[in-house]
Amino acid sequence: MAANLELNCFSFSHQNTDLAQRDALSFTKEQIELFVAASRMHWALEAAVLSTCNRTEFYLFGPARPALWEDVRALIATIRALEPSAIPRPAARSAEQAARHIFRVSASLESLALGENQILSQIKDVHEQILLSPGKSPVLERLFQFAIRAGKQVRTQTDLCTGSLSIGSAAVDLALKIFENFQRRQVLIVGAGETAETTAAHFTTHGAESFVVTNRGQERGRALATTLRAPFRPLDELPAALESADVAVFATGSTDFLINRVQMKKVMKARKHRAIFVIDISNPRNVEPDVGKLDGVFLYNIDDLEHVVAANLASRQGEIPAAEAVVQHMVNEWQAWHQAMEITPTIASLARFFEQVREQELSRHNSRLTDQERVMLEEFSRGLIKKLLHNPITYLKSSVENKTLRKEDLNLVWALYNLQREEQTDET
């Protein structure tokens, strides 16, 4: 009989566990290696583990086992030094549903922040780990390859991952739409509180190197300036600081406007109307709204940025059907590949069986044949077997192409000819 091979996925994520449970279930690289090796040794299963801050998922492929979850739970408990009863019930998926799940994860359709990009690189890491681990995992290796393709296609063919979902990164995205990059661009930070520091960090992450800090309180201002390796200017030098800045972030607790239209007009004249992006994330506002009406001044306050974030989220949600279509396409491709893989051992065993019969019959008559007759019979028997195998092999292949392959068909072939599975040599 054809062995019943199964793909299974056990998932713990933000959807079915709380943070403490996910912390307890998160795996280090070494623990993943242990899990993979143990799965192979005890159950002859290919295994892979995706462990991020929002999910820990176990992917297993191989001969079907009646109580797989119980075995996996015991192994997790051993590796993570937990009581098995402390491990919650996972979301369990198998076969097509398991494949669809990892493709959705890769597409970031399952992410807490819809459309985030980090998950794709985490899936690439798992794929790399599969390639580097001792022993072969051809099916899971291919599964994660498909997942990476799904993630990439969703990111190139849809807008699911475009637009920022936090105020700081939305501000950076807008600034990049004005300046392309932050090389030779100066970022003026007005304020020295937590918001100012967080926003400055967003700019640093995106390559900003040149900062100037200004603040009413000199001590805190100088401290932030030191952190950013930036010069400090007292608040009364704000107009002068604005003359050379490309981006100005206002994040102070001031209850008055720190800059008004008249002052900004002078600033713009001095800077020859070079574009400036003013981000006012203070509450109450620090920049007079009319400043935004001046040519070259792009003024965004906290409300504007929140609208941008909300619009980005809505836009991402609108892209879900397109992303799902990409996932579906990938699921179809996966199934076609997987079914093709399922018939390969059957075809190989069938061919091996016929070849053995041919060789046995030839050797039985070998002593009675002349050399010429032997050559003729060799050719004849090979041709005969090729013709006899043509129809069943064509049937199996076309049933994969037409997606009509049934497990029973494979089992019938194995039963009819009493085929034997070739012993696998495992490196582990």
Next chain:
Amino acid sequence: MLHVIHILEVMLPLLYLGVFGLYLRHFLQSKDHGTPFRGTHFLYAALVLHVSYLTLRGITFHHFPVSSRAEFLSLVALCVGLVYAFAETRHKESDTGAFFIAIVAILQVMASLMVEDSTTHLILHENPVYGVHVIFTMFGFAALAVSALYALMYVLLSRQLKSRELGVIFRRLPPLSALENMSRLAATSGIALLGLGLALGHFVGLYIMDDFNFTDPKILITDIAWLAYALGLLVVKVRGLSGLRMAYFSLFGYMTFILAMVAVNTFSSTFHSFQ
């Protein structure tokens, strides 16, 4: 040779339409920075074929290929395509290509539809200096047109940013600074090429045409328009003006130039007219 020319006359519009399709898809798609854009290679291939086509036409019909409206349109298409390809290569920015290649494709489709194998042309069109004058002038105009189109994109994107309407144009157009740089580059090279073209034109007029006169209003208008644009550009550069001011200068400068050209052609029925 004629056979090859006929094949290219069919191939070129099809190729440009195909390239336009690639650029349009590139414009509408989300960008994955790891994926290289192949459309640029097809554009280069189309431009090489286009240069070959016009060269073959010139050799076959023994004149510089500006003797008919079809040849003129085809040359304009080639110049716009080459100037855009230069700007794209220089700034590594292919997101705006669809707008320019659309113009190139339309011009070449018109040219291929109108083209005839006529061998009648003015003797002047056989003169190589005249040919170089035409090339420089056309490139100059094409570059100013490209600059104006980039400036228009700058104004559109700037307005979207101001009004917080962050729609498709906002998402797909390159950043303001890139648009400004490309517009500035096209304007500077355009005015230089046009200046050379006009100078050569005067030379051709002076030494080859019998009835050439510097005080001719159409020549005066052209020269004044060029001088005004060049001076404007100099002022922009010296005063360090940027952003919207540079964009408006490029847009209105180009419009003024076009109006001047319309006026020139209205005044004259023979000068720069096509058979």
